[in-house]
Amino acid sequence: MAGKVNQDLLNERAKCNFDVEELTNLLDDGAEQTKKRRTLEQNVLSIKGLLDDVPEEYLSHKEKYENGLRKTLLFCKALQTYDKESANKSFQENIRLNFRNSLWSAVTKDTSPLLLHLEMFMISILEQGTEEQSKYWGKKAANFEIIGTYAQTELGHGTFIRGLETRATYDVDTEEFVLHSPTITAYKWWPGGMGHTANHCVVMAQLYIKGKNYGLQPFMVQIRDLETHMPLPGVKVGEIGPKLGFNTVNNGFLGFDNVRIPREWMLMKNAQVLKDGTYKASPNSKLAYGAMVYVRVVIINSVFKYLSRAVTIAVRYSAVRRQSQPKPNAPEPQIMDYVTQQHKLLIAISTSHAYHFTVRWLWDLYIKTNKELKRGEFKNLPELHILACSMKVISSADCTALIEKCRLACGGHGYMLSSSLPLLYGVSTATVTYEGENTVLLLQVARSLVKTWEQISKGHITVSPSVVYLCNRTPVPKWDNSLEGILQSFKRVAKGKVSTSVSSLDQYRKSGLSPEDAWNKASVQLIAAAEAHARVIVLSVYKDELERKSSTLSYPLGTVLLQLLELYYIYWTLEKTGDLLLHTRLSEKDVRDLQYRYEELLEKIRPNAVGLVDAFDYRDEILSSTLGAYDGRAYERLMEEALKSPLNAEPVNESFEKYLKPFMRGKL
Amino acid sequence: MAGKVNQDLLNERAKCNFDVEELTNLLDDGAEQTKKRRTLEQNVLSIKGLLDDVPEEYLSHKEKYENGLRKTLLFCKALQTYDKESANKSFQENIRLNFRNSLWSAVTKDTSPLLLHLEMFMISILEQGTEEQSKYWGKKAANFEIIGTYAQTELGHGTFIRGLETRATYDVDTEEFVLHSPTITAYKWWPGGMGHTANHCVVMAQLYIKGKNYGLQPFMVQIRDLETHMPLPGVKVGEIGPKLGFNTVNNGFLGFDNVRIPREWMLMKNAQVLKDGTYKASPNSKLAYGAMVYVRVVIINSVFKYLSRAVTIAVRYSAVRRQSQPKPNAPEPQIMDYVTQQHKLLIAISTSHAYHFTVRWLWDLYIKTNKELKRGEFKNLPELHILACSMKVISSADCTALIEKCRLACGGHGYMLSSSLPLLYGVSTATVTYEGENTVLLLQVARSLVKTWEQISKGHITVSPSVVYLCNRTPVPKWDNSLEGILQSFKRVAKGKVSTSVSSLDQYRKSGLSPEDAWNKASVQLIAAAEAHARVIVLSVYKDELERKSSTLSYPLGTVLLQLLELYYIYWTLEKTGDLLLHTRLSEKDVRDLQYRYEELLEKIRPNAVGLVDAFDYRDEILSSTLGAYDGRAYERLMEEALKSPLNAEPVNESFEKYLKPFMRGKL
Incomplete structure (x- = not known):
């Protein structure tokens, strides 16, 4: 298995212009944590019997369970041996400490009975x-x-x-x-x-x-x-x-x-x-909200990590895969060089970073609010609750959609289970539904926004920090292409959508509907307003947190992380032109300029694509993907995996003599 | 199994205000065809051994194949016995005749080795x-x-x-x-x-x-x-x-x-x-294009039928499922009564109809063009090829996305394989990739649009019927909410996008890029232009074909089908406000009016939702869904299916003595 690394990947790594290890350390919250994580991975994954010889996908449903349970127990034992640090820490400390831990996925990738x-x-x-x-x-x-x-x-x-x-x-x-x-x-x-x-x-x-x-x-x-x-x-x-x-x-x-x-x-x-x-x-019955927030933070953390695995796979494969011949007599280009492919994949890297920063920010807020709760202070709980709902919805929806985009970007081979991409979709799409179905949560967020809106119109202007923008009464300024300008514009959109849906609610009420029926009737608009609010939060936290870190970064790393941030901003601006044209002073020319800037950013980020996904630092055992392994031997691995199929163990399947031969002779 | 029908479904069927059988006959191209299809289904599905006792999902990969082959052969034999009609018809006649045949799905739902x-x-x-x-x-x-x-x-x-x-x-x-x-x-x-x-x-x-x-x-x-x-x-x-x-x-x-x-x-x-x-x-090497077009028509026909199955399941379940209590002391409403749910599901019914009409129109064009080819006339082939590419892309993308929406609209239970919704997603998403990957096909469509655009600017105005709108030089008129007005606006959008991407191409070329690199650089815009063109075709064919049929329809059926058509038009207008604001004279007030009209249409169509999916006339064996059966016994069926799990055959799995007990006692 240990072959040499694909030449295209070697070239990609050579041209990366920032220090991959520096980014890994940043993601791990320090070099020390990177080291500890790697040691734990190394120790645990060396244990015999923890990884499958025959891929799980070939087993029957019953066998999958039995094998899954066996490995889970072995894994729990392994952690008792090698993860002494956790034993001395509180439940909450361990959550934070293990934000970057994906070891479970190497063992029970479709999750564990425990x-x-x-x-x-x-x-x-x-x-x-x-x-x-x-x-x-x-x-x-x-x-x-x-x-x-x-x-x-x-x-x-x-x-x-x-x-x-x-x-x-x-x-x-x-x-x-x-x-x-x-x-x-x-x-x-x-x-x-x-x-x-x-x-x-x-x-x-x-x-x-x-x-x-x-x-x-x-x-x-x-x-x-x-x-x-x-x-x-x-x-x-x-x-x-x-x-x-x-x-x-x-x-x-x-x-x-x-x-x-x-x-x-x-x-x-x-x-x-x-x-x-x-x-x-x-x-106080509100105490129970604490656990709900905690679970949602865990979900956000899991779903964006699924995305970072998916994009690692897709980017490496796109560096290895060559296709078509746009220029006569030139070799087939790496598919990563197609701008349409960059358009599909680079936003997935930005999005992983966006939620990386957001989830940590939310966790800190949770810890802070939890301390307040224990002191009997509840005033920040509703804000935290709404933030957690918003972030759960938008992270699960965004990451799931992008995982699927990564899978489709790998063409037919992305459809193979051995790519791990279908599995990542399966586990991530579940987050859209569980622990608060997304539509239901959006309606909760909308309810809170409408309440705030009504308070503001009644003159109450002490509102929670995340919705202060709803109070903004200044005239809509000229369009401003800076990140801050874009952020302010998204706030205008969210405010505009809250305002429009409140008008619709009023109109439906005035037409004679009960408050509940009016709410129902306007709910498509209300959900859209809540989504716009959630987008404001991610845009704002991603920017603030990255800017907060930027002084600690080397110039090359700082540059590429800022490019990813800007890509995220412009991507969403171009996705939401309808809203922005309605609620801000965005013009046709601005849209065209942003489109050019977007295409320029894709080109700037492209050479660092492999470096950026390498920095997520997923071991091959965790990725568990024929297409995404570090060495880029995608085709060889596809074939090696196929040969493990029990069907391939014998040249002729018994169904031939039993069914097919009699059928071909008209004797079935 | 044969229990009584769920009361909510009985109520739904009672309040349906059109003749379901009339719609079924329309979809079948006549009552005679409905009868023949049903007879064939009845005959074939009565054969012993053709349907599984234990659901396929419990089997190992190898067993799935063996069982699938066995059933496939039995099924082929059954068709030889009962489908005498096909034997006397040509390959092509049989394709058209079997457009509504989904019998295969009852036997090998994950498709067949033959x-x-x-x-x-x-x-x-x-x-x-x-x-x-x-x-x-x-x-x-x-x-x-x-x-x-x-x-x-x-x-x-x-x-x-x-x-x-x-x-x-x-x-x-x-x-x-x-x-x-x-x-x-x-x-x-x-x-x-x-x-x-x-x-x-x-x-x-x-x-x-x-x-x-x-x-x-x-x-x-x-x-x-x-x-x-x-x-x-x-x-x-x-x-x-x-x-x-x-x-x-x-x-x-x-x-x-x-x-x-x-x-x-x-x-x-x-x-x-x-x-x-x-x-x-x-x-003539162009003859090979014929087969490609044929395959793409078959794909369009399969993927929208997957969608109509998914929406049948989701609508029936939404009529049975009750949840929440918006009004104090009132019973929990059927989830179909939530406007957010109608927003997710009714567009799926419209979309099924849109492609029902489009695929038949495309097939007729294929037959016509094929005859020309055989006479040595090739002039209509490029147009047919581009139409087939456009329709393959947009139908696979739309239907797959809506199937997933249907699945998610069923909440957690939609995640169960026994709902059949994950399976429908699995088979439909493949159509995005195979027989011409969608991005690649869109670039082909774009290439043809750009070529036409350049011909037009050089004064050639004899262009194919489907792109005549690119020649329109009249000023953009006032926004017009009629279907025809909306269609014209979508043509403006497509034209505007072609125009903008050609400008970008020129600009990139002028900046010194080679034609190939300029093309690549502008490809995100080019793809968007091609998509806009494809949308024009569906909007236009759906409308034309339905209007062509309308004189033959009863007033109640005609009314509901027109509502679905209008829903489709307004849904896409609201989805594409960004494009429409840029390229037409759509105003903020128009958007608000359209939003109200959309909410009104949801309310109008809602009472007929179950009737509309009943009219697709899928037998329970074809739907193969715990959530979507005709009788609406969703919960009972979920439990009945779960009890078929081989894991449930014994109260204690052997893994307990083997792994879990020793582990609990610290002796593993």
């Missing part, structure tokens, strides 16, 4: 359990003495959590909760690891005491026997079947037929049920 | 063989005495067919061609059925006679023994491995180590090699 154990189960225990409960179950979970998952969504209920049907009815006599699924639509559906892996589960259920509903509460439920792994009496559990992605994650369903748990198994940090059935409400 | 045999292999024999060759191999292929495929694309070469490396060198002494793959990149890659199914193959190879290259020619090559199915000496053949879709199609690779075939096995309709090695050129 994913929910390690994220949602642990976090629920920590955030929703009393101190005692957190300690008790937290320790067991951390030591893998119990394996858990988190069950909220039901077969018939997702977004609207008040509609969940699973019940937990308190029985005062026995001091137990009775968990029950009254209908088929009440079955829990989706939890990762639920199928055949978890033996415990945090279940969100409607609390009933003496016939009265006290809303959704979290309950710890044991679902399988720890010795035999058999489902406990009254527990109906299994896996939900194959999906577009996450096929090694063992998503499951769960139904209860009057399953009893002790009163103490309700997670009671926020609300409590006393022995006699007295319900004590949560001191 | 796909290439039935399409490309047969067509190559007919179009490229001499009369004698056509008769000889055509009969064997039709009777399945031989199983073939068509091999053009190579591991290192796709779009640029002149770059293909496979050689066929004529040996005068033995009167044979020697087929050889000089490098790994010369291996044929992709042909369906090549892996383990085909025993013959039409191979495109560079013809060499006495050291001189005579370009690409087609050769019939036997690759496997008919008795043992073993690859013949010198033939290296196998499958290429798993892909995003087409996993039952057995795509393969093929390499030659000096394989000899008789001279008579070159397909010699167009060019000939005489015994003594004399090369006789094709009388």
Whole structure:
């Protein structure tokens, strides 16, 4: 396998005009972190049995699970051995420290049956359990003495959590909760690891005491026997079947037929049920928002990393692939030299950088706000919540679309699973739907924008920092091609769209519609306004954060990072000319100038394309791509992978004698 | 399984205000055709063993192939029994007759290992063989005495067919061609059925006679023994491995180590090699364009049918799914009642209709032009070629994007393979890449537009009908909201974009770039111009063809079809405001009016949504979707399908004792 590096890639690396290692260190938050990450990768990936000999894609659905579980456990053990640092740090510190860690992807690329154990189960225990409960179950979970998952969504209920049907009815006599699924639509559906892996589960259920509903509460439920792994009496559990992605994650369903748990198994940090059935409400129900924000930050961080992997693959392949002959007698050019290809791929690099900076900024805000929450200060929570919603929507939508663009930019070979591009699409598109479906979140963002707008029109002008631009009453200035000018113009667009949709809302109301129906009627416009707001945030944070860093960068690196930033700005200006023509003083000539500048930037960035993706520093095991490996042996690897197909192990498949031959002779 | 129909769907069907059967008959080109199609479906789908008990998705890659081949052969037999009509018709007549036939999808939904045999292999024999060759191999292929495929694309070469490396060198002494793959990149890659199914193959190879290259020619090559199915000496053949879709199609690779075939096995309709090695050129090389157009029509027809299946699923599910509670104390609404959902789905119905009409129009043009070709008239061929390119690009791009929108509109459940939506995306997205990658085709369209533009500026005004609008020199009129007004505006946009990109080309040339480099530099703009041209064609044909039919329609059906047409027009106007603001006299107020009209149309079409998708008349076996079945038992079917998972056959998977238990006890 260890052949020499493709000559085209060698040439690309030779002409790169910035220090790739400097960029890697920047992305890692320092050279020290780069070193630690690489050491961990090296140690863990040397373990035998952790990587597949025969690619997972050849296995049956059942085998995929079994193999996935085996590797996951081996991997958890490996981390216990090699990742001593994490053990001494808090959950949150580890999240930040591991922002750049993609090791999981080398082992279970379609994600792991312990994913929910390690994220949602642990976090629920920590955030929703009393101190005692957190300690008790937290320790067991951390030591893998119990394996858990988190069950909220039901077969018939997702977004609207008040509609969940699973019940937990308190029985005062026995001091137990009775968990029950009254209908088929009440079955829990989706939890990762639920199928055949978890033996415990945090279940969100409607609390009933003496016939009265006290809303959704979290309950710890044991679902399988720890010795035999058999489902406990009254527990109906299994896996939900194959999906577009996450096929090694063992998503499951769960139904209860009057399953009893002790009163103490309700997670009671926020609300409590006393022995006699007295319900004590949560001191502050807003605390739960913290966990939602955390999950969304994790999503943003994962989805833009998927994108950076996809663009690494596509750019390297585009440097290796040669095609057509625009100039007679000249050799076929590298497809990376086609401006249409640069147009598809370079924006994906910019976008990866945009979210790299945005997610760190958002995380810092989350940590800061979390500290405030713990002091009982809630004033910044709504702003954080709306920012996290906006960023989750726009990052998942942008990155998923660009991953698909990267795949298509690799032509037919991008359709091969061995390229890893279809898989990256599968896992990334899921982020559009889960943890707050994008349309639903946009409507939440819109609701907040409309509220702010109405407050401003009533004269309240103390608004959150991210929406201050809605107060701007200065006349629209002349178009200004600078980054700051473009940013201000996007703020005008967002403001204009909020204003227009509020007018539409008013008009629909005046026509006699109820407020709800008017809202519904205007919702296409409202969503567009929320999207425009989200775009303002990314544009603004990407610029601010890069400018903040720029003094620490060498001149060559600073230059190329600024080019990427400008590319991002102009790309979106050209994508949104309709909005800008309506809401700013952009002219036809400006559009033409920006188009030329865009084409100029593509040309400037092109020579550094391979260097820029090399700097993401994904090991071949993590990329797991025939097209994107560091050595650029794309064709050789495609063939090597194909030869691993079990179908290719024998020259004639048994179906010939069984079906095809009789058929050809008219005897089937 | 045969339960009652979901009450929400019953209500939807009751409130539909047009005759669903009338629309079905219209789509089928007459009630008689509807009847025939249904009878064939009923007969074939009653055959035992044709449908899977355990869904294909649970099988391993190898098992999928074996099962797929078994079902394919059974299906071919069934057609021989029940589809007597086809036997008496020509290849082309059958294509048109079967435009509405989706029976294959019920049997091999991820397509069949005989796909290439039935399409490309047969067509190559007919179009490229001499009369004698056509008769000889055509009969064997039709009777399945031989199983073939068509091999053009190579591991290192796709779009640029002149770059293909496979050689066929004529040996005068033995009167044979020697087929050889000089490098790994010369291996044929992709042909369906090549892996383990085909025993013959039409191979495109560079013809060499006495050291001189005579370009690409087609050769019939036997690759496997008919008795043992073993690859013949010198033939290296196998499958290429798993892909995003087409996993039952057995795509393969093929390499030659000096394989000899008789001279008579070159397909010699167009060019000939005489015994003594004399090369006789094709009388007209343009004949080959005919087959390309044919294939593209077939693609357009398949991809919009995938879309109509996707929207059938999504609309029915949206009628069944209820979510949220915008009004206190009211029941959760059907998600179809959310305007954001209507915005996602109704355009997909319009788009299906748009391509339904367009593909038939294009087919008629193809038949007409084909007749001319046979008479030696070539003047309409370039126009047909450019139209087919434009339509292939825009239909594959639009339909694929909308299928994905349909999937996402179904939330988490759309991510389940049992919904069939991921599969529909997998097969449809491939159409963006194959048979002319979209970006490459758009550049071809652009080249033709620029050429026409330059001819017009030189005073030639006899241009093809589809580009007459480029000659329009009247001043831009006031904005006009009528369909005709919008169509004229889109023509202004396309013209404006052609004009702007030609200016850019000139400017780049003047700056000192070579024509090729200037072309490359302006290619992002050129592609946008080509897309705008393609949009004009669809808008115009959809409108013309529907208006042509309208006198035959009942008033209620005519009304709803016109609403869909108007929706399509306004949807694209709102999508393209940037272009329209630049190139027409569209104003901010017009945009606002159009937005209201759009919201009004959504409301008007909403009550007929289920009726409109019912009219596509897909049997449940063809839809093969838990979410989209006619009875709307979405939740029950999701659970029933999940229970078929082999993982669910046993309560405890063996991995527990093997891996998980030891791990939990720290003993792995």
